[in-house]
Amino acid sequence: MAESTAPQRRWTAACPNCGAPVEFASSASASAICSFCRSTLLREGEALRKIGQSAELFADHSPLQLQARGRHAGADFTLVGRLQLRYEGGVWNEWHALFDEAPEASPSMPPPQGGVAASGRPSASRGGKSGWLSEDNGAYVFSFDAPLNEPAPPSHTLVVGAQQVLDGQAWRVASLTLVTLGAAEGELPKPPLQHAGEFLLADLRNSQDEVGTLDYLSEPPQWSVGRAVRLADLAMTGLREDSEATLASRAMSCPSCGASLEPKLGTTKSIVCGQCHAVVDISGGAGADLEHYAQSNGMEPQIPLGTTGSLSLLPNGKPLPWQVVGYQERCDIPDPGDDEEQTFWREYLLYNRMEGFAFLVDTEEGWSLVRPLTGVPKTAGGSDVEWQGRRFKQRWQNAAKTTYVLGEFYWRVQREDRVQVGDYESSTELLSSERSGAEITWSLGRKLDAAEVAKGFRLAADRGAALARDAGALSGGGSLVRTIIIIAVAFVLLIILLRACSKDDCDSYKNAYGEASTEYQQCRRNSSGSGVRPGYSGGSYGGFGGGGGHK
Secondary structure: OOOOOOOOOOEEEEOOOOOOEEEEOOOOOOEEEOOOOOEEEEEEOOEEEEEEEOOOOOOOOOOOOOOOEEEEOOEEEEEEEEEEEEEOOEEEEEEEEEEOOOOOOOOOOOOOOOOEOOOOOEOOOOOOOEEEEEEEOOEEEEEEEOOOOOOOOOHHHOOOOOEEEEOOEEEEEEEEEEEEEEEEEEEEOOOOOOOOOOEEEEEEEOOOOEEEEEEOOOOOOEEEEEEEEOOOOOOOEOOOOOHHHHHHOOOEEOOOOOOEEOOOOOOOOEEEOOOOOOEEEOOOOOOOOOOEEOOOOOOOOOOOOOOEEEEOOOOOOOOEEEEEEEEEEEEEEOOOOOOOOOOEEEEEEEEEOOOEEEEEEEEOOEEEEEEEOOOOOEEOOOOOEEEOOEEEEEEEEEEEEEEEEEEEEOOOOOOOOEEEEEEEEOOOEEEEEEEOOOEEEEEEEEEEOHHHHHHHOOOOHHHHHHHOOOOHHHHOOOOHHHHHHHHHHHHHHHHHHHHHHHOOOOHHHHHHHOOOOHHHHHHHHHHOOOOOOOOOOOOOOOOOOOOOOOO
């Protein structure tokens, strides 16, 4: 697509504080932030009045920037402003998109109406031509204010995970987040209320893959509805390219050992020191006091951090380049008195500049590739759920925690992070839910063969046996006799493994699976008294939301 034609008419005035030119692209815009002195300016007819000072923006690595152009719902738009919202887990951006023409309404969404939220979030209307492009768990959502033809529910009645009916449509409460407005820049439809203090944003999601937001800063609360979008589908031009220069300013020292911490992604909220493996919270920026905690050593990931490979999100889709930016080891938490063996699994956090984040999950039952959903499935009788006409059968529900991490993460990694995990599967696809006290997220993905993982990441031949050590072959067909033989061999190997670990002798597993295998490394850890036991099956299908809503 050729680059969109820029708006033909603009209005410019001098900043009353520093004299720099301040430009407005829309006659409907009531406020702007001076890019030179960061004064918050109110437009009054043909003049500007200073009404405050905007805080400095948190430096990030978002590919979006002011004046970037794109096309959505049949209309061209320009990013003309930004709000940066802060919450306990860090910050996220919301970009004011000004349309050249009114965008087309989605069939499942009412035509956008006029009006402006008190927080400064714009509405979209046939006259205002305004929308909001916001970050959502490593992806993006385009949303528009919508009419709410009934009183909004009081904030204290909302419960995470509960059903909420609005205008006759069923939603699920996905997260309840207390936020403050941190900073702003560019052109906005209303002065940002930076001194309004903390207010609640409630995110609701439905089975049509939509996300709705109730903004409780205003009275009555402002309601908006959006859908997930891909930057590639928006045909964006003018995206930021100077990533290395942007990230150089974020270099900082590890508060535990003093080694240099250099995050590669602007969305990173936690980073693991490469020298002492302390987990450092950098969500407050380079100038903040950096909280951290030490962790015991885990296993080295079989796919090294920084490795780039090609995998498809869909079974027969186009392979996309993914870079490994994070690695975590997780385990389930058996109920008190439960004598079942504890299960361990590994997750690789993958990043693609245009697609956002995905999770490559390695369990005892095989590999899977999943990514967070915008919507939520609906119940389908009993414990099963349905997503877009496909039924998923529940495999298990259990509590889980993170035991070891490496690399960078777009959420705050905390010691002993615990969630409630639910895993579901159809014949070819997987669904996973993770619930904490403040939010619930869903992820959708597919099973992968170990050979596809090895080929996609171009791993050395000696790692093939380690990658294929899962039980995936048991579900691959074949004769009953062959299956029985495989099960018998696996049982014998398990007995040998337990005996080997008990006498600190793991050579048999080094010979059987290779030095890089999980069995060999885990046996060595058990022998050294780490207390980690080999899992016998399962584990979560993975996928972590990391903060609800548009984050």
